């Protein structure tokens with residue numbers, strides 16, 4: 001494993017009074033008096049508290065070039081006060097905050113929120129960073145450092161923050177041989193040679209990065225649980241898993257494991273994995289007892305069952321509620337959760353079968369089970385009904401189950417969005433998903449509120465995502481792809497932040513505040529998702545990628561396969577008829593006006609047209625263009641956009657950016673350009689040959 005790493009957005013580059021970083025340094029100068037003394041409230045001492053203090057001293061030390069002093073007593077007139085409201089909250093005889101905190105604010109803090117506020121008392125003037133708990137304090141510290149880094153801190157600070165979501169997780173698809181399923185940034189930082197690595201330095205650094213954006217849970221192994229990984233829940237490997245849990249605990253992050261549903265059969269010598277067999281139930285209870293002996297705060301199990309050839313309850317004629325509940329019962333005495341994935345579909349479909357529709361699968365399997373799951377089960381649902389395509393509708397399963405906890409699954413790793421060779425900033429896509437109004441309880445039943453348990457009163461809910469990191473020096477393969485990991489955490493903390501705000505924060509923290517650099521990067525990020533969509537598969541139809549590998553175009557790669565991912569292009573038209581009258585009826589899984597919107601050719605939004613309808617190439621879009629002309633135009637435009645980015649990158653003064661990052665990004669942009677041209681020419685040529693229709697602008701099509 002590569003043990004060298006970039007500090008990502010936690011660089012804390014020292015800010016000087018001139019040149020780059022001027023904005024920050026002005027803010028720092030104002031705060032100088034406060035920053036040199038940190039006073040800790042009495043009574044707090046946990047490991048997370050120590051982490052918070054370490055982060056604060058390290059961050060301030062690095063940003064100002066001066067190590068702050070640390071004490072329990074108030075000597076200076078100005079200082080930074082840190083503590084928790086749960087404990088005594090006193091600074092000697094001075095109150096930390098309690099009496100300046102309104103009851104309503106205090107209630108809003110919850111378990112993980114914090115206050116940052118200037119307090120003036122008895123001739124002392126101090127900035128307080130306080131959480132209700134140590135975890136809240138840790139998040140408050142990272143927020144404060146972010147304000148310093150981005151030049152937004154001032155002495156008039158006054159803010160109260162709490163996360164929108166209860167579970168804010170990442171899922172590693174790491175295997176113990178060191179490979180990462182759909183990983184595009186090197187090998188695993190967790191495993192090597194079928195063992196958990198002994199040096200956890202990079203894991204610790206990863207924990208810092210995650211905690212700095214508020215992540216509080218991690219599943220550390222691939223949902224496809226292979227032979228060796230099946231043993232992670234046994235005493236043979238638990239001591240090592242516990243070492244990893246210790247690292248994450250220091251940063252307020254709970255550890256989860258993906259489990260193999262057939263584990264009792266494969267490891268335990270039982271003759272079945274039937275969830276209703278007492279011997280199987282007993283086996284899982286014993287494993288739970290083992291796990292909690294090693295990891296008292298273990299989060300729970302993540303399960304991919306009856307999905308893409310993984311074992312599951314269907315083998316025994318049982319359903320997913322039977323399967324999930326059996327595991328939930330084993331974890332229940334310890335407060336553990338079962339995160340049960342809904343990515344269940346027929347991956348052995350006959351392409352000739354026009355009735356089966358993979359998009360329908362999750363809803364068809366799970367909706368009828370509403371009310372049958374135990375309350376420590378959470379259904380984990382991918383954002384769309386297919387599989388993390390550049391454009392998909394939102395899964396109609398969100399909100400469709402009133403009595404079953406739900407959480408949302410995004411994909412940070414760019415499996416279908418350029419594999420971290422192309423820039424594709426995904427926050428705008430995720431925001432569209434979160435803002436989608438399902439109408440499940442009438443208007444205003446948005447996905448963002450459903451998965452916060454604010455539409456139906458779920459006991460557990462939240463958001464998770466497949467991580468994008470590996471042991472590459474820069475963590476994410478493409479340096480600019482760090483923005484997706486950063487932005488993911490920020491969005492989960494506060495989904496009201498705009499994609500631009502998040503991008504700007506990240507860019508400032510990572511690249512400083514040179515306006516030309518910041519503007520160039522910001523523009524590239526903000527244009528990147530629509531650009532990627534432009535030169536890849538059109539109008540929501542998806543796929544058209546090289547099978548299995550999923551990078552680069554292969555229009556018919558999946559067309560005659562078993563995977564249920566078709567576009568049905570012929571000489572007259574293209575698209576999947578998912579309407580109620582003549583298609584698969586998928587559109588009826590949406591509620592009321594949404595079902596009608598997608599079902600009708602007149603109202604269906606352009607960008608999803610081919611997801612829901614099969615239309616002639618001459619069909620006129622709302623944009624006024626025909627489908628075929630749209631395909632040609634967007635594919636030419638997509639390539640031109642990437643060309644423009646390269647022009648802008650070249651125009652940056654090289655000394656404003658370090659050579660390493662400058663050249664790296666340039667190389668990736670050049671690769672993206674080549675790939676985009678390939679996409680353009682393959683797609684345009686394919687549809688020109690199918691349809692025989694000329695480009696109105698007579699551009700080169702082969």
Ligand code: GCW
Nearest residue numbers: 173181182223224304343387
């Ligand atoms: O999109 C598919 C990926 C698989 C992945 C699966 C899943 C972990 O191509 O590699 O398996 O999704 O989400 O389970």
